[in-house]
Amino acid sequence: MASNPSIITRDTDKIAAMTGNLYESVSIISKRARQISTKNKEELSNKLSEFVSAVDNLEEVFENREQIEISKFYERMPKPTTLATDEFLAGKVYFRYPEEGEEK
Numbered sequence: 001m002a003s004n005p006s007i008i009t010r011d012t013d014k015i016a017a018m019t020g021n022l023y024e025s026v027s028i029i030s031k032r033a034r035q036i037s038t039k040n041k042e043e044l045s046n047k048l049s050e051f052v053s054a055v056d057n058l059e060e061v062f063e064n065r066e067q068i069e070i071s072k073f074y075e076r077m078p079k080p081t082t083l084a085t086d087e088f089l090a091g092k093v094y095f096r097y098p099e100e101g102e103e104k
Helices: 012-017 022-049 058-063 065-076 080-089
Strands: none
Touching: 012 022, 012 080, 022 065, 022 080
């Protein structure tokens, strides 16, 4: 049985070293992954909205190759969590801690 190529073993010590706490690092990575995911969904929606027509022609829905290719492109992209983790480990993610007394 072949393993999933998108599964990567990560060194938790390297992830924890960025903040001093593994759970804080994972929290930052998850927030960044959510940002990436939202941006990708917006881009995909904008690109697919070009194909929306007022008339629901069933043949047109099934034969729109360009729309299918755009969707497949986004499906093949690396997962947002993978991108966020890579960015975090490369020091490309900006994060800060709220100041004492600052409202959350």
